[in-house]
Amino acid sequence: MQEDKRHELASTVLDNPRNQRQEVQALQDTIYVIGGKWRLPIINSICNGNKRFREIERSIPGITTRMLSRELKEMEANQLIQRTVIPSTPVVVEYTSTDYCHSFGDIILEMIKWGKQHRERIKH
Amino acid sequence: MQEDKRHELASTVLDNPRNQRQEVQALQDTIYVIGGKWRLPIINSICNGNKRFREIERSIPGITTRMLSRELKEMEANQLIQRTVIPSTPVVVEYTSTDYCHSFGDIILEMIKWGKQHRERIKH
DNA sequence: GTTACCAGTATAATCAAGTATACCAACTAT
DNA sequence: ATAGTTGGTATACTTGATTATACTGGTAAC
Known part of the structure:
Protein backbone atom coordinates (compact mmCIF):
# COMPACT_ATOMS: atom_id res chain seq x y z
CA MET A 1 0.00 0.00 0.00
CA GLN A 2 2.76 2.35 1.03
CA GLU A 3 4.78 0.92 -1.79
CA ASP A 4 1.90 1.67 -4.06
CA LYS A 5 1.83 5.33 -3.17
CA ARG A 6 5.51 5.83 -3.68
CA HIS A 7 5.20 4.17 -7.02
CA GLU A 8 2.22 6.29 -8.02
CA LEU A 9 4.00 9.49 -7.09
CA ALA A 10 7.04 8.51 -9.01
CA SER A 11 5.08 7.62 -12.09
CA THR A 12 3.19 10.91 -11.98
CA VAL A 13 5.99 13.33 -11.31
CA LEU A 14 8.95 11.62 -12.85
CA ASP A 15 7.83 9.16 -15.45
CA ASN A 16 4.85 10.91 -16.95
CA PRO A 17 6.15 13.04 -19.79
CA ARG A 18 2.93 15.02 -20.10
CA ASN A 19 3.04 16.25 -16.50
CA GLN A 20 -0.49 15.71 -15.36
CA ARG A 21 -0.47 18.24 -12.51
CA GLN A 22 0.40 21.12 -14.75
CA GLU A 23 -2.15 20.11 -17.33
CA VAL A 24 -5.00 19.86 -14.85
CA GLN A 25 -4.04 23.29 -13.58
CA ALA A 26 -4.05 24.72 -17.10
CA LEU A 27 -7.38 23.11 -17.85
CA GLN A 28 -8.94 24.48 -14.70
CA ASP A 29 -7.57 27.94 -15.42
CA THR A 30 -9.18 27.91 -18.84
CA ILE A 31 -12.49 26.66 -17.50
CA TYR A 32 -12.41 29.47 -14.98
CA ARG A 54 -28.81 44.38 -30.19
CA GLU A 55 -27.06 42.69 -33.06
CA ILE A 56 -25.00 40.54 -30.69
CA GLU A 57 -28.09 39.92 -28.58
CA ARG A 58 -30.08 38.68 -31.56
CA SER A 59 -27.24 36.44 -32.67
CA ILE A 60 -27.24 34.44 -29.45
CA PRO A 61 -30.44 32.45 -28.85
CA GLY A 62 -31.67 32.62 -25.29
CA ILE A 63 -29.49 35.39 -23.94
CA THR A 64 -31.13 38.26 -22.05
CA THR A 65 -30.13 41.92 -22.19
CA ARG A 66 -29.09 41.70 -18.59
CA MET A 67 -26.69 38.83 -19.09
CA LEU A 68 -25.25 40.35 -22.24
CA SER A 69 -24.78 43.69 -20.52
CA ARG A 70 -23.07 42.09 -17.54
CA GLU A 71 -20.79 39.91 -19.60
CA LEU A 72 -19.80 42.70 -21.96
CA LYS A 73 -18.84 44.90 -19.03
CA GLU A 74 -16.74 42.20 -17.45
CA MET A 75 -15.13 41.28 -20.76
CA GLU A 76 -14.24 44.89 -21.39
CA ALA A 77 -12.67 45.10 -17.94
CA ASN A 78 -10.65 41.99 -18.77
CA GLN A 79 -9.53 43.44 -22.08
CA LEU A 80 -11.28 40.79 -24.09
CA ILE A 81 -13.26 43.34 -26.05
CA GLN A 82 -13.27 47.02 -26.79
CA ARG A 83 -16.26 49.29 -26.42
CA THR A 84 -16.35 52.34 -28.63
CA VAL A 85 -18.91 55.10 -28.56
CA ILE A 86 -19.25 56.92 -31.85
CA PRO A 87 -20.67 60.40 -31.24
CA SER A 88 -22.84 60.50 -34.31
CA THR A 89 -26.53 61.23 -34.11
CA PRO A 90 -27.88 59.00 -32.82
CA VAL A 91 -24.94 57.79 -30.76
CA VAL A 92 -23.68 54.39 -31.88
CA VAL A 93 -21.96 51.90 -29.62
CA GLU A 94 -19.64 49.33 -31.12
CA TYR A 95 -18.02 46.29 -29.58
CA THR A 96 -14.93 44.85 -31.20
CA SER A 97 -12.64 41.99 -30.34
CA THR A 98 -9.06 42.39 -29.15
CA ASP A 99 -6.09 40.18 -30.03
CA TYR A 100 -6.41 38.52 -26.65
CA CYS A 101 -9.95 37.63 -27.55
CA HIS A 102 -8.77 35.84 -30.67
CA SER A 103 -6.66 33.50 -28.59
CA PHE A 104 -9.86 31.57 -27.87
CA GLY A 105 -10.33 30.90 -31.56
CA ASP A 106 -9.04 27.32 -31.56
CA ILE A 107 -11.08 26.34 -28.52
CA ILE A 108 -14.25 27.75 -30.05
CA LEU A 109 -13.54 26.02 -33.35
CA GLU A 110 -13.06 22.67 -31.65
CA MET A 111 -16.23 23.14 -29.66
CA ILE A 112 -18.24 24.01 -32.76
CA LYS A 113 -16.80 20.95 -34.46
CA TRP A 114 -17.79 18.74 -31.53
CA GLY A 115 -21.27 20.24 -31.37
CA LYS A 116 -21.88 19.57 -35.06
CA GLN A 117 -20.68 15.98 -34.80
CA HIS A 118 -22.88 15.53 -31.78
CA ARG A 119 -25.95 16.69 -33.73
CA GLU A 120 -25.12 14.24 -36.49
CA ARG A 121 -24.68 11.43 -33.99
CA ILE A 122 -28.00 11.92 -32.24
CA LYS A 123 -29.85 12.51 -35.52
CA HIS A 124 -29.15 9.06 -36.90
CA MET B 1 -42.16 42.07 -36.87
CA GLN B 2 -43.04 39.34 -39.32
CA GLU B 3 -41.18 41.19 -42.07
CA ASP B 4 -38.27 41.71 -39.80
CA LYS B 5 -38.00 38.11 -38.85
CA ARG B 6 -38.11 36.99 -42.42
CA HIS B 7 -35.40 39.47 -43.30
CA GLU B 8 -33.20 38.42 -40.45
CA LEU B 9 -33.60 34.80 -41.39
CA ALA B 10 -32.76 35.52 -45.01
CA SER B 11 -29.63 37.48 -44.19
CA THR B 12 -28.46 34.80 -41.81
CA VAL B 13 -29.18 31.76 -43.87
CA LEU B 14 -28.44 33.08 -47.33
CA ASP B 15 -25.84 35.79 -47.02
CA ASN B 16 -23.57 34.46 -44.32
CA PRO B 17 -21.26 31.84 -45.78
CA ARG B 18 -20.20 30.40 -42.44
CA ASN B 19 -23.76 29.92 -41.28
CA GLN B 20 -23.63 31.67 -37.96
CA ARG B 21 -26.88 30.28 -36.62
CA GLN B 22 -25.76 26.70 -36.89
CA GLU B 23 -22.40 27.44 -35.33
CA VAL B 24 -23.86 29.23 -32.33
CA GLN B 25 -26.18 26.29 -31.87
CA ALA B 26 -23.28 23.82 -32.01
CA LEU B 27 -21.27 25.91 -29.60
CA GLN B 28 -24.15 26.13 -27.14
CA ASP B 29 -24.74 22.37 -27.39
CA THR B 30 -21.13 21.68 -26.51
CA ILE B 31 -21.15 24.12 -23.61
CA TYR B 32 -24.25 22.39 -22.32
CA ARG B 54 -9.54 8.21 -4.83
CA GLU B 55 -6.93 8.30 -7.52
CA ILE B 56 -9.13 10.46 -9.71
CA GLU B 57 -10.10 12.56 -6.71
CA ARG B 58 -6.47 13.23 -5.81
CA SER B 59 -5.64 14.14 -9.37
CA ILE B 60 -8.12 17.01 -9.47
CA PRO B 61 -7.32 19.84 -7.06
CA GLY B 62 -10.34 21.21 -5.27
CA ILE B 63 -12.89 18.56 -6.11
CA THR B 64 -14.96 17.02 -3.32
CA THR B 65 -16.01 13.37 -3.04
CA ARG B 66 -19.59 14.44 -3.46
CA MET B 67 -19.04 16.23 -6.75
CA LEU B 68 -16.86 13.45 -8.10
CA SER B 69 -19.43 10.85 -7.12
CA ARG B 70 -22.27 12.79 -8.74
CA GLU B 71 -20.41 13.52 -11.94
CA LEU B 72 -19.16 9.95 -12.32
CA LYS B 73 -22.70 8.63 -11.96
CA GLU B 74 -24.05 11.04 -14.55
CA MET B 75 -21.17 10.38 -16.90
CA GLU B 76 -21.73 6.66 -16.63
CA ALA B 77 -25.42 7.16 -17.42
CA ASN B 78 -24.41 9.19 -20.48
CA GLN B 79 -21.98 6.51 -21.61
CA LEU B 80 -18.96 8.72 -21.21
CA ILE B 81 -17.27 6.30 -18.87
CA GLN B 82 -17.52 2.71 -17.75
CA ARG B 83 -17.64 1.57 -14.15
CA THR B 84 -16.34 -1.87 -13.41
CA VAL B 85 -16.42 -3.65 -10.08
CA ILE B 86 -13.75 -6.29 -9.69
CA PRO B 87 -14.87 -8.79 -7.04
CA SER B 88 -11.46 -9.32 -5.52
CA THR B 89 -10.87 -8.91 -1.83
CA PRO B 90 -11.11 -6.11 -1.13
CA VAL B 91 -13.46 -5.12 -3.92
CA VAL B 92 -11.88 -2.80 -6.47
CA VAL B 93 -13.83 -0.26 -8.54
CA GLU B 94 -12.40 0.95 -11.82
CA TYR B 95 -13.50 3.76 -14.08
CA THR B 96 -12.44 3.71 -17.70
CA SER B 97 -13.13 5.98 -20.63
CA THR B 98 -15.28 5.06 -23.62
CA ASP B 99 -14.72 6.00 -27.27
CA TYR B 100 -17.36 8.69 -26.92
CA CYS B 101 -15.33 10.15 -24.10
CA HIS B 102 -12.30 10.45 -26.33
CA SER B 103 -14.20 12.72 -28.69
CA PHE B 104 -13.52 15.54 -26.23
CA GLY B 105 -9.78 15.07 -26.67
CA ASP B 106 -9.22 17.96 -29.05
CA ILE B 107 -11.24 20.38 -26.95
CA ILE B 108 -9.32 19.44 -23.83
CA LEU B 109 -6.00 19.72 -25.64
CA GLU B 110 -6.84 23.19 -26.90
CA MET B 111 -7.94 24.26 -23.45
CA ILE B 112 -4.76 22.97 -21.85
CA LYS B 113 -2.78 24.82 -24.50
CA TRP B 114 -4.65 28.04 -23.80
CA GLY B 115 -4.25 27.66 -20.05
CA LYS B 116 -0.49 27.19 -20.35
CA GLN B 117 -0.12 30.22 -22.61
CA HIS B 118 -2.21 32.20 -20.18
CA ARG B 119 0.13 31.31 -17.29
CA GLU B 120 3.09 32.40 -19.36
CA ARG B 121 1.39 35.67 -20.25
CA ILE B 122 0.52 36.68 -16.70
CA LYS B 123 3.91 35.54 -15.38
CA HIS B 124 5.86 38.06 -17.43
C1' DG C 1 -6.50 -1.70 18.84
C1' DT C 2 -5.94 2.28 16.64
C1' DT C 3 -4.81 4.45 12.66
C1' DA C 4 -5.53 4.77 7.80
C1' DC C 5 -7.27 3.60 3.22
C1' DC C 6 -11.19 2.58 -0.01
C1' DA C 7 -15.64 3.85 -2.22
C1' DG C 8 -18.62 6.29 -1.50
C1' DT C 9 -23.58 8.53 0.98
C1' DA C 10 -26.20 12.03 3.87
C1' DT C 11 -27.48 16.50 5.21
C1' DA C 12 -27.41 21.15 5.16
C1' DA C 13 -26.00 25.47 3.77
C1' DT C 14 -24.27 28.89 0.57
C1' DC C 15 -23.80 31.47 -3.36
C1' DA C 16 -23.25 32.69 -7.99
C1' DA C 17 -25.55 32.27 -12.26
C1' DG C 18 -29.32 33.00 -14.67
C1' DT C 19 -34.43 34.45 -15.48
C1' DA C 20 -38.43 37.44 -15.77
C1' DT C 21 -40.27 41.68 -16.21
C1' DA C 22 -40.43 46.26 -16.48
C1' DC C 23 -38.54 50.46 -17.41
C1' DC C 24 -35.61 54.56 -19.29
C1' DA C 25 -34.02 58.38 -22.50
C1' DA C 26 -32.82 59.26 -26.83
C1' DC C 27 -34.04 58.83 -31.74
C1' DT C 28 -36.63 57.42 -36.14
C1' DA C 29 -39.78 55.97 -39.49
C1' DT C 30 -44.90 56.05 -40.91
C1' DA D 1 -48.93 60.81 -32.80
C1' DT D 2 -47.51 56.40 -32.08
C1' DA D 3 -45.21 52.43 -32.63
C1' DG D 4 -40.56 50.72 -32.89
C1' DT D 5 -35.46 50.87 -32.49
C1' DT D 6 -31.07 51.37 -29.68
C1' DG D 7 -28.30 50.69 -25.54
C1' DG D 8 -28.89 49.66 -21.86
C1' DT D 9 -30.44 49.72 -16.06
C1' DA D 10 -33.39 48.22 -11.97
C1' DT D 11 -35.65 45.02 -9.14
C1' DA D 12 -36.93 40.77 -7.66
C1' DC D 13 -36.66 36.14 -7.86
C1' DT D 14 -35.38 31.17 -8.72
C1' DT D 15 -32.56 27.38 -8.99
C1' DG D 16 -28.91 24.66 -9.70
C1' DA D 17 -24.20 24.18 -8.85
C1' DT D 18 -20.95 23.76 -5.46
C1' DT D 19 -19.16 23.50 -0.68
C1' DA D 20 -18.62 21.91 4.02
C1' DT D 21 -18.83 18.54 7.22
C1' DA D 22 -19.69 14.38 8.90
C1' DC D 23 -20.36 9.62 8.56
C1' DT D 24 -20.48 4.38 7.06
C1' DG D 25 -18.96 -0.37 6.47
C1' DG D 26 -15.38 -3.00 5.02
C1' DT D 27 -10.25 -4.00 4.63
C1' DA D 28 -5.58 -3.80 6.00
C1' DA D 29 -1.32 -2.39 7.90
C1' DC D 30 1.62 -1.31 12.46
Whole structure:
Protein backbone atom coordinates (compact mmCIF):
# COMPACT_ATOMS: atom_id res chain seq x y z
CA MET A 1 0.00 0.00 0.00
CA GLN A 2 2.76 2.35 1.03
CA GLU A 3 4.78 0.92 -1.79
CA ASP A 4 1.90 1.67 -4.06
CA LYS A 5 1.83 5.33 -3.17
CA ARG A 6 5.51 5.83 -3.68
CA HIS A 7 5.20 4.17 -7.02
CA GLU A 8 2.22 6.29 -8.02
CA LEU A 9 4.00 9.49 -7.09
CA ALA A 10 7.04 8.51 -9.01
CA SER A 11 5.08 7.62 -12.09
CA THR A 12 3.19 10.91 -11.98
CA VAL A 13 5.99 13.33 -11.31
CA LEU A 14 8.95 11.62 -12.85
CA ASP A 15 7.83 9.16 -15.45
CA ASN A 16 4.85 10.91 -16.95
CA PRO A 17 6.15 13.04 -19.79
CA ARG A 18 2.93 15.02 -20.10
CA ASN A 19 3.04 16.25 -16.50
CA GLN A 20 -0.49 15.71 -15.36
CA ARG A 21 -0.47 18.24 -12.51
CA GLN A 22 0.40 21.12 -14.75
CA GLU A 23 -2.15 20.11 -17.33
CA VAL A 24 -5.00 19.86 -14.85
CA GLN A 25 -4.04 23.29 -13.58
CA ALA A 26 -4.05 24.72 -17.10
CA LEU A 27 -7.38 23.11 -17.85
CA GLN A 28 -8.94 24.48 -14.70
CA ASP A 29 -7.57 27.94 -15.42
CA THR A 30 -9.18 27.91 -18.84
CA ILE A 31 -12.49 26.66 -17.50
CA TYR A 32 -12.41 29.47 -14.98
CA VAL A 33 -11.82 32.16 -17.58
CA ILE A 34 -14.38 31.02 -20.13
CA GLY A 35 -16.82 29.62 -17.58
CA GLY A 36 -20.54 30.17 -17.84
CA LYS A 37 -23.07 29.84 -20.60
CA TRP A 38 -22.42 33.07 -22.44
CA ARG A 39 -18.73 33.99 -22.58
CA LEU A 40 -17.80 31.86 -25.56
CA PRO A 41 -20.96 32.55 -27.61
CA ILE A 42 -20.42 36.28 -27.11
CA ILE A 43 -16.76 36.08 -28.12
CA ASN A 44 -17.78 34.04 -31.13
CA SER A 45 -20.46 36.52 -32.12
CA ILE A 46 -18.17 39.52 -31.91
CA CYS A 47 -15.39 37.70 -33.74
CA ASN A 48 -17.93 36.94 -36.46
CA GLY A 49 -18.35 40.64 -37.03
CA ASN A 50 -21.33 41.53 -34.89
CA LYS A 51 -20.65 44.90 -33.34
CA ARG A 52 -23.84 46.43 -32.02
CA PHE A 53 -25.50 45.50 -28.74
CA ARG A 54 -28.81 44.38 -30.19
CA GLU A 55 -27.06 42.69 -33.06
CA ILE A 56 -25.00 40.54 -30.69
CA GLU A 57 -28.09 39.92 -28.58
CA ARG A 58 -30.08 38.68 -31.56
CA SER A 59 -27.24 36.44 -32.67
CA ILE A 60 -27.24 34.44 -29.45
CA PRO A 61 -30.44 32.45 -28.85
CA GLY A 62 -31.67 32.62 -25.29
CA ILE A 63 -29.49 35.39 -23.94
CA THR A 64 -31.13 38.26 -22.05
CA THR A 65 -30.13 41.92 -22.19
CA ARG A 66 -29.09 41.70 -18.59
CA MET A 67 -26.69 38.83 -19.09
CA LEU A 68 -25.25 40.35 -22.24
CA SER A 69 -24.78 43.69 -20.52
CA ARG A 70 -23.07 42.09 -17.54
CA GLU A 71 -20.79 39.91 -19.60
CA LEU A 72 -19.80 42.70 -21.96
CA LYS A 73 -18.84 44.90 -19.03
CA GLU A 74 -16.74 42.20 -17.45
CA MET A 75 -15.13 41.28 -20.76
CA GLU A 76 -14.24 44.89 -21.39
CA ALA A 77 -12.67 45.10 -17.94
CA ASN A 78 -10.65 41.99 -18.77
CA GLN A 79 -9.53 43.44 -22.08
CA LEU A 80 -11.28 40.79 -24.09
CA ILE A 81 -13.26 43.34 -26.05
CA GLN A 82 -13.27 47.02 -26.79
CA ARG A 83 -16.26 49.29 -26.42
CA THR A 84 -16.35 52.34 -28.63
CA VAL A 85 -18.91 55.10 -28.56
CA ILE A 86 -19.25 56.92 -31.85
CA PRO A 87 -20.67 60.40 -31.24
CA SER A 88 -22.84 60.50 -34.31
CA THR A 89 -26.53 61.23 -34.11
CA PRO A 90 -27.88 59.00 -32.82
CA VAL A 91 -24.94 57.79 -30.76
CA VAL A 92 -23.68 54.39 -31.88
CA VAL A 93 -21.96 51.90 -29.62
CA GLU A 94 -19.64 49.33 -31.12
CA TYR A 95 -18.02 46.29 -29.58
CA THR A 96 -14.93 44.85 -31.20
CA SER A 97 -12.64 41.99 -30.34
CA THR A 98 -9.06 42.39 -29.15
CA ASP A 99 -6.09 40.18 -30.03
CA TYR A 100 -6.41 38.52 -26.65
CA CYS A 101 -9.95 37.63 -27.55
CA HIS A 102 -8.77 35.84 -30.67
CA SER A 103 -6.66 33.50 -28.59
CA PHE A 104 -9.86 31.57 -27.87
CA GLY A 105 -10.33 30.90 -31.56
CA ASP A 106 -9.04 27.32 -31.56
CA ILE A 107 -11.08 26.34 -28.52
CA ILE A 108 -14.25 27.75 -30.05
CA LEU A 109 -13.54 26.02 -33.35
CA GLU A 110 -13.06 22.67 -31.65
CA MET A 111 -16.23 23.14 -29.66
CA ILE A 112 -18.24 24.01 -32.76
CA LYS A 113 -16.80 20.95 -34.46
CA TRP A 114 -17.79 18.74 -31.53
CA GLY A 115 -21.27 20.24 -31.37
CA LYS A 116 -21.88 19.57 -35.06
CA GLN A 117 -20.68 15.98 -34.80
CA HIS A 118 -22.88 15.53 -31.78
CA ARG A 119 -25.95 16.69 -33.73
CA GLU A 120 -25.12 14.24 -36.49
CA ARG A 121 -24.68 11.43 -33.99
CA ILE A 122 -28.00 11.92 -32.24
CA LYS A 123 -29.85 12.51 -35.52
CA HIS A 124 -29.15 9.06 -36.90
CA MET B 1 -42.16 42.07 -36.87
CA GLN B 2 -43.04 39.34 -39.32
CA GLU B 3 -41.18 41.19 -42.07
CA ASP B 4 -38.27 41.71 -39.80
CA LYS B 5 -38.00 38.11 -38.85
CA ARG B 6 -38.11 36.99 -42.42
CA HIS B 7 -35.40 39.47 -43.30
CA GLU B 8 -33.20 38.42 -40.45
CA LEU B 9 -33.60 34.80 -41.39
CA ALA B 10 -32.76 35.52 -45.01
CA SER B 11 -29.63 37.48 -44.19
CA THR B 12 -28.46 34.80 -41.81
CA VAL B 13 -29.18 31.76 -43.87
CA LEU B 14 -28.44 33.08 -47.33
CA ASP B 15 -25.84 35.79 -47.02
CA ASN B 16 -23.57 34.46 -44.32
CA PRO B 17 -21.26 31.84 -45.78
CA ARG B 18 -20.20 30.40 -42.44
CA ASN B 19 -23.76 29.92 -41.28
CA GLN B 20 -23.63 31.67 -37.96
CA ARG B 21 -26.88 30.28 -36.62
CA GLN B 22 -25.76 26.70 -36.89
CA GLU B 23 -22.40 27.44 -35.33
CA VAL B 24 -23.86 29.23 -32.33
CA GLN B 25 -26.18 26.29 -31.87
CA ALA B 26 -23.28 23.82 -32.01
CA LEU B 27 -21.27 25.91 -29.60
CA GLN B 28 -24.15 26.13 -27.14
CA ASP B 29 -24.74 22.37 -27.39
CA THR B 30 -21.13 21.68 -26.51
CA ILE B 31 -21.15 24.12 -23.61
CA TYR B 32 -24.25 22.39 -22.32
CA VAL B 33 -22.71 18.92 -22.44
CA ILE B 34 -19.37 19.80 -20.84
CA GLY B 35 -20.79 22.49 -18.57
CA GLY B 36 -19.65 22.88 -15.00
CA LYS B 37 -16.32 22.97 -13.32
CA TRP B 38 -15.59 19.26 -13.16
CA ARG B 39 -16.67 17.39 -16.30
CA LEU B 40 -13.59 18.10 -18.38
CA PRO B 41 -11.03 17.66 -15.60
CA ILE B 42 -12.59 14.28 -14.76
CA ILE B 43 -12.58 13.17 -18.39
CA ASN B 44 -8.99 14.30 -18.67
CA SER B 45 -7.99 12.45 -15.54
CA ILE B 46 -9.56 9.18 -16.61
CA CYS B 47 -8.15 9.49 -20.13
CA ASN B 48 -4.74 9.97 -18.52
CA GLY B 49 -5.03 6.56 -16.97
CA ASN B 50 -6.46 7.23 -13.54
CA LYS B 51 -8.94 4.48 -12.76
CA ARG B 52 -9.72 4.40 -9.07
CA PHE B 53 -12.08 6.78 -7.26
CA ARG B 54 -9.54 8.21 -4.83
CA GLU B 55 -6.93 8.30 -7.52
CA ILE B 56 -9.13 10.46 -9.71
CA GLU B 57 -10.10 12.56 -6.71
CA ARG B 58 -6.47 13.23 -5.81
CA SER B 59 -5.64 14.14 -9.37
CA ILE B 60 -8.12 17.01 -9.47
CA PRO B 61 -7.32 19.84 -7.06
CA GLY B 62 -10.34 21.21 -5.27
CA ILE B 63 -12.89 18.56 -6.11
CA THR B 64 -14.96 17.02 -3.32
CA THR B 65 -16.01 13.37 -3.04
CA ARG B 66 -19.59 14.44 -3.46
CA MET B 67 -19.04 16.23 -6.75
CA LEU B 68 -16.86 13.45 -8.10
CA SER B 69 -19.43 10.85 -7.12
CA ARG B 70 -22.27 12.79 -8.74
CA GLU B 71 -20.41 13.52 -11.94
CA LEU B 72 -19.16 9.95 -12.32
CA LYS B 73 -22.70 8.63 -11.96
CA GLU B 74 -24.05 11.04 -14.55
CA MET B 75 -21.17 10.38 -16.90
CA GLU B 76 -21.73 6.66 -16.63
CA ALA B 77 -25.42 7.16 -17.42
CA ASN B 78 -24.41 9.19 -20.48
CA GLN B 79 -21.98 6.51 -21.61
CA LEU B 80 -18.96 8.72 -21.21
CA ILE B 81 -17.27 6.30 -18.87
CA GLN B 82 -17.52 2.71 -17.75
CA ARG B 83 -17.64 1.57 -14.15
CA THR B 84 -16.34 -1.87 -13.41
CA VAL B 85 -16.42 -3.65 -10.08
CA ILE B 86 -13.75 -6.29 -9.69
CA PRO B 87 -14.87 -8.79 -7.04
CA SER B 88 -11.46 -9.32 -5.52
CA THR B 89 -10.87 -8.91 -1.83
CA PRO B 90 -11.11 -6.11 -1.13
CA VAL B 91 -13.46 -5.12 -3.92
CA VAL B 92 -11.88 -2.80 -6.47
CA VAL B 93 -13.83 -0.26 -8.54
CA GLU B 94 -12.40 0.95 -11.82
CA TYR B 95 -13.50 3.76 -14.08
CA THR B 96 -12.44 3.71 -17.70
CA SER B 97 -13.13 5.98 -20.63
CA THR B 98 -15.28 5.06 -23.62
CA ASP B 99 -14.72 6.00 -27.27
CA TYR B 100 -17.36 8.69 -26.92
CA CYS B 101 -15.33 10.15 -24.10
CA HIS B 102 -12.30 10.45 -26.33
CA SER B 103 -14.20 12.72 -28.69
CA PHE B 104 -13.52 15.54 -26.23
CA GLY B 105 -9.78 15.07 -26.67
CA ASP B 106 -9.22 17.96 -29.05
CA ILE B 107 -11.24 20.38 -26.95
CA ILE B 108 -9.32 19.44 -23.83
CA LEU B 109 -6.00 19.72 -25.64
CA GLU B 110 -6.84 23.19 -26.90
CA MET B 111 -7.94 24.26 -23.45
CA ILE B 112 -4.76 22.97 -21.85
CA LYS B 113 -2.78 24.82 -24.50
CA TRP B 114 -4.65 28.04 -23.80
CA GLY B 115 -4.25 27.66 -20.05
CA LYS B 116 -0.49 27.19 -20.35
CA GLN B 117 -0.12 30.22 -22.61
CA HIS B 118 -2.21 32.20 -20.18
CA ARG B 119 0.13 31.31 -17.29
CA GLU B 120 3.09 32.40 -19.36
CA ARG B 121 1.39 35.67 -20.25
CA ILE B 122 0.52 36.68 -16.70
CA LYS B 123 3.91 35.54 -15.38
CA HIS B 124 5.86 38.06 -17.43
C1' DG C 1 -6.50 -1.70 18.84
C1' DT C 2 -5.94 2.28 16.64
C1' DT C 3 -4.81 4.45 12.66
C1' DA C 4 -5.53 4.77 7.80
C1' DC C 5 -7.27 3.60 3.22
C1' DC C 6 -11.19 2.58 -0.01
C1' DA C 7 -15.64 3.85 -2.22
C1' DG C 8 -18.62 6.29 -1.50
C1' DT C 9 -23.58 8.53 0.98
C1' DA C 10 -26.20 12.03 3.87
C1' DT C 11 -27.48 16.50 5.21
C1' DA C 12 -27.41 21.15 5.16
C1' DA C 13 -26.00 25.47 3.77
C1' DT C 14 -24.27 28.89 0.57
C1' DC C 15 -23.80 31.47 -3.36
C1' DA C 16 -23.25 32.69 -7.99
C1' DA C 17 -25.55 32.27 -12.26
C1' DG C 18 -29.32 33.00 -14.67
C1' DT C 19 -34.43 34.45 -15.48
C1' DA C 20 -38.43 37.44 -15.77
C1' DT C 21 -40.27 41.68 -16.21
C1' DA C 22 -40.43 46.26 -16.48
C1' DC C 23 -38.54 50.46 -17.41
C1' DC C 24 -35.61 54.56 -19.29
C1' DA C 25 -34.02 58.38 -22.50
C1' DA C 26 -32.82 59.26 -26.83
C1' DC C 27 -34.04 58.83 -31.74
C1' DT C 28 -36.63 57.42 -36.14
C1' DA C 29 -39.78 55.97 -39.49
C1' DT C 30 -44.90 56.05 -40.91
C1' DA D 1 -48.93 60.81 -32.80
C1' DT D 2 -47.51 56.40 -32.08
C1' DA D 3 -45.21 52.43 -32.63
C1' DG D 4 -40.56 50.72 -32.89
C1' DT D 5 -35.46 50.87 -32.49
C1' DT D 6 -31.07 51.37 -29.68
C1' DG D 7 -28.30 50.69 -25.54
C1' DG D 8 -28.89 49.66 -21.86
C1' DT D 9 -30.44 49.72 -16.06
C1' DA D 10 -33.39 48.22 -11.97
C1' DT D 11 -35.65 45.02 -9.14
C1' DA D 12 -36.93 40.77 -7.66
C1' DC D 13 -36.66 36.14 -7.86
C1' DT D 14 -35.38 31.17 -8.72
C1' DT D 15 -32.56 27.38 -8.99
C1' DG D 16 -28.91 24.66 -9.70
C1' DA D 17 -24.20 24.18 -8.85
C1' DT D 18 -20.95 23.76 -5.46
C1' DT D 19 -19.16 23.50 -0.68
C1' DA D 20 -18.62 21.91 4.02
C1' DT D 21 -18.83 18.54 7.22
C1' DA D 22 -19.69 14.38 8.90
C1' DC D 23 -20.36 9.62 8.56
C1' DT D 24 -20.48 4.38 7.06
C1' DG D 25 -18.96 -0.37 6.47
C1' DG D 26 -15.38 -3.00 5.02
C1' DT D 27 -10.25 -4.00 4.63
C1' DA D 28 -5.58 -3.80 6.00
C1' DA D 29 -1.32 -2.39 7.90
C1' DC D 30 1.62 -1.31 12.46
